[in-house]
Amino acid sequence: MRVSFATAIEKAIEHAMAEDERIIIFGEDVHLLRNNLYARFGPERIIPAPISESAFLGAAVGVAMAGLKPIVEIMLVDFIAVAFDALLNQASKVKAFSGGKWNVPVVIRCSCGGGYGDAGQHEQCLWGLISSVPGISVVVPSNPPDAAGLMLSALNAEDPVVYLEHKLLSEYWLDYLGAGGRKNVAFDIPESGASGEIEIPPKNVAIGKASFLREGSDITFISIGVSVHRCLEASKALEREDASSCVLDLRTATPLDKESILEASRTGRVVVVDEDYLSFGLSGEIAAVLSESGYRGAFTRVGNTGVIPYARHLEDRALPSVDSIYEAAKKILGT
Amino acid sequence: MILLVGGRLGLVFFLHMSLHMAQRFCYLSSVKTISKGDHMQGERKEVQPEYLYRQMVRARRFEEALASLWRRGLISGELHLGTGEEAIAAGFAAHLEDGDAIALDHRSTPPLVCRGLPLEPIILELIGSEKGLCSGWGGHMHLFSRDFLAASSGIVGSSAPLALGFALANKHLRQGKVAVCFFGEGAMNQGMVLESLNLARVWKLPVIFVCKDNRWAITTRSKNVTAGCLTKRARAYDMPAWKVNGLRVDDVCKTAKRAIERAREGRGPSFVLARCSRIDGHFLGDPLFRIFEEPLEQVKTITPPLIRSAIAKPGAPSGARARALFCISKAIALAGADKLKNFKDPLFISKNLILEEKRLEIEREVFEEIEKAVRTSLEVAGLKR
Ligand SMILES: Cc1ncc(C[n+]2csc(CCOP(=O)(O)OP(=O)(O)O)c2C)c(N)n1
Numbered sequence: 001m002r003v004s005f006a007t008a009i010e011k012a013i014e015h016a017m018a019e020d021e022r023i024i025i026f027g028e029d030v031h032l033l034r035n036n037l038y039a040r041f042g043p044e045r046i047i048p049a050p051i052s053e054s055a056f057l058g059a060a061v062g063v064a065m066a067g068l069k070p071i072v073e074i075m076l077v078d079f080i081a082v083a084f085d086a087l088l089n090q091a092s093k094v095k096a097f098s099g100g101k102w103n104v105p106v107v108i109r110c111s112c113g114g115g116y117g118d119a120g121q122h123e124q125c126l127w128g129l130i131s132s133v134p135g136i137s138v139v140v141p142s143n144p145p146d147a148a149g150l151m152l153s154a155l156n157a158e159d160p161v162v163y164l165e166h167k168l169l170s171e172y173w174l175d176y177l178g179a180g181g182r183k184n185v186a187f188d189i190p191e192s193g194a195s196g197e198i199e200i201p202p203k204n205v206a207i208g209k210a211s212f213l214r215e216g217s218d219i220t221f222i223s224i225g226v227s228v229h230r231c232l233e234a235s236k237a238l239e240r241e242d243a244s245s246c247v248l249d250l251r252t253a254t255p256l257d258k259e260s261i262l263e264a265s266r267t268g269r270v271v272v273v274d275e276d277y278l279s280f281g282l283s284g285e286i287a288a289v290l291s292e293s294g295y296r297g298a299f300t301r302v303g304n305t306g307v308i309p310y311a312r313h314l315e316d317r318a319l320p321s322v323d324s325i326y327e328a329a330k331k332i333l334g335t
Numbered sequence: 336m337i338l339l340v341g342g343r344l345g346l347v348f349f350l351h352m353s354l355h356m357a358q359r360f361c362y363l364s365s366v367k368t369i370s371k372g373d374h375m376q377g378e379r380k381e382v383q384p385e386y387l388y389r390q391m392v393r394a395r396r397f398e399e400a401l402a403s404l405w406r407r408g409l410i411s412g413e414l415h416l417g418t419g420e421e422a423i424a425a426g427f428a429a430h431l432e433d434g435d436a437i438a439l440d441h442r443s444t445p446p447l448v449c450r451g452l453p454l455e456p457i458i459l460e461l462i463g464s465e466k467g468l469c470s471g472w473g474g475h476m477h478l479f480s481r482d483f484l485a486a487s488s489g490i491v492g493s494s495a496p497l498a499l500g501f502a503l504a505n506k507h508l509r510q511g512k513v514a515v516c517f518f519g520e521g522a523m524n525q526g527m528v529l530e531s532l533n534l535a536r537v538w539k540l541p542v543i544f545v546c547k548d549n550r551w552a553i554t555t556r557s558k559n560v561t562a563g564c565l566t567k568r569a570r571a572y573d574m575p576a577w578k579v580n581g582l583r584v585d586d587v588c589k590t591a592k593r594a595i596e597r598a599r600e601g602r603g604p605s606f607v608l609a610r611c612s613r614i615d616g617h618f619l620g621d622p623l624f625r626i627f628e629e630p631l632e633q634v635k636t637i638t639p640p641l642i643r644s645a646i647a648k649p650g651a652p653s654g655a656r657a658r659a660l661f662c663i664s665k666a667i668a669l670a671g672a673d674k675l676k677n678f679k680d681p682l683f684i685s686k687n688l689i690l691e692e693k694r695l696e697i698e699r700e701v702f703e704e705i706e707k708a709v710r711t712s713l714e715v716a717g718l719k720r
């Protein structure tokens with residue numbers, strides 16, 4: 001069935017919650033954000049929380065350790081900062097510290113990403129920052145089937161998974177935070193990301209498995225989230241100039257699918273496109289993976305180099321765009 | 336013996352008097368340095384009701400002007416209006432002077448307007464102009480004015496620790512100057528706010544915590560997620576906590592004076608819980624609010640999946656589902672209530688504080704002031720009116 005990105009996630013959760021009574025959801029405003037699940041599974045399993053992220057994210061770790069499967073919601077990933085201890089020092093450490101005898105099956109669901117003029121306290125991606133902590137998986141779906149499939153896998157996982165839902169793909173987030181019902185504001189929403197076909201029940205998508213969206217021999221784009229769609233756009237423009245591009249959608253930031261990255265790099269020209277911060281993040285990690293494997297080809301990256309500004313025109317310049325990707329590609333192609 | 340005691344008392348009295356005079360002197364010299372235009376008032380002067388009313392109207396008309404720019408698509412992102420909080424903003428700002436700092440939350444514009452910031456740079460900022468207050472970088476949740484020691488943040492609760500820092504710096508650099516932070520009742524459950532209450536007390540900082548209680552945190556009724564009473568909570572940190580009707584500017588003004596003077600005199604932090612309202616929803620375009628404003632359109636999209644889910648199997652027992660549905664409809668029903676009731680509007684309530692003739696004059700003048708600010712800003716930004 002054809003569904004929106006957000007509905008795909010909801011279908012996956014609905015299916016999983018019906019099968020497994022241990023799944024509960026808590027977070028701010030979940031009684032309305034997840035009103036359909038609330039109406040079906042009731043106030044015992046969908047639990048609204050006060051604005052106390054450090055307490056309820058910390059609690060989620062304990063809940064998971066003691067036998068339930070929480071989906072804990074941090075509205076915008078930026079807000080995880082106030083609760084970072086739960087992630088950095090608790091959730092990620094239990095398995096190792098217990099000698100592998102105790103694990104934390106928690107799913108942390110957050111919206112992320114920019115493109116609607118809300119500035120750098122509400123539009124960050126932070127998958128790089130979170131991925132830098134060993135012991136956590138971070139998934140970033142770019143279309144409805146992946147959104148559903150990765151949610152199912154996250155709910156089946158034994159260890160903590162941060163599930164990031166890009167706001168340009170999730171219509172309700174974009175409507176709340178960007179449009180507010182207005183028809184006179186425009187957003188660059190990738191069609192094939194915002195809606196698509198899913199199966200019911202949805203099919204699992206393995207965590208840590210990238211997907212080739214396009215095969216090509218001249219240049220490779222490696223990306224994640226909304227930027228994947230920008231890469232696809234750029235590759236169409238390049239095709240008109242007879243350059244064929246390979247586009248790899250990582251889908252999972254960590255663990256990285258190194259095998260697919262290496263396979264994709266065979267064109268000898270790699271462009272990593274990352275909406276997250278350029279420094280100390282995913283793009284540098286991919287460069288390291290390539291370099292350690294003996295890759296000797298060309299490499300460049302497009303990413304966000306500073307704080308995301310508020311004004312739409314400044315924001316457009318800060319986030320990866322089809323134009324900036326195209327420019328980077330032309331440079332590396334030497335044309 | 337008596338002489339000795341008398342002598343000691345005399346000494347104490349002398350010390351007390353000289354301290355007091357020193358403070359007076361400091362105060363007088365600081366008044367002379369007040370330079371930020373005519374919106375500033377000396378603290379020892381009685382604040383006139385006309386002044387307070389004017390500030391409230393300025394804040395309200397400013398928010399309305401922003402709303403109309405937002406509706407035209409000129410302001411991006413979420414826009415949280417402070418309509419319903421004008422009395423709190425005006426009442427506190429009336430006692431602030433040069434060197435005092437303010438730390439603000441996501442409803443930052445009314446305090447900034449009442450504090451006397453020039454309006455055009457704020458408007459320009461919100462419409463994303465590089466000529467704006469923060470060069471187009473901050474936007475409405477991140478407004479900063481170094482001149483006024485005013486800073487805002489979109490992270491709930493963060494105004495409290497920021498104000499502690501401002502207060503500590505003032506203690507060292509600007510004796511007698513204070514810091515005021517504004518946050519909502521929802522923020523009172525944020526760990527950093529509670530930590531700040533403690534720290535403010537043990538460091539005896541000149542900081543005033545102003546908790547604006549509009550009873551909502553987005554779609555959550557705060558009483559459902561808040562244990563105990565907030566003033567009692569603050570008092571547990573051994574500081575005075577006052578409850579005021581935050582819709583009545585005269586009440587706020589009186590309490591603000593008390594709290595601010597206390598801090599100026601070096602007697603430490605205090606907490607003010609001010610009941611207010613949320614007239615325009617959480618932010619403009621608030622979905623709960625829209626259900627209320629355009630019920631047919633919204634109900635069409637929300638109801639079918641909701642009903643499908645409410646009867647789908649397996650799931651919770653029917654009693655639990657009914658409770659959930661009840662809670663959803665209650666939130667929807669209550670969301671628009673503050674808009675409908677005049678007695679929840681601080682401007683309406685304050686009308687009888689001043690003479691009708693004066694009131695109309697103020698309203699006329701403010702209308703022109705705000706209109707001019709918008710006009711000028713749009714011109715500067717090269718946009719049509
Ligand atoms: C740390 C953090 N958590 C959540 C949010 C999302 N959020 C923005 S405003 C808000 C409600 C705040 O309620 P309150 O403090 O009562 O202020 P009000 O909006 O009612 O004025 C929430 C949850 C946020 N901005 N920051």
Ligand SMILES: [Mg+2]
Nearest residue numbers: 519520549551
């Ligand atoms: Mg509130």
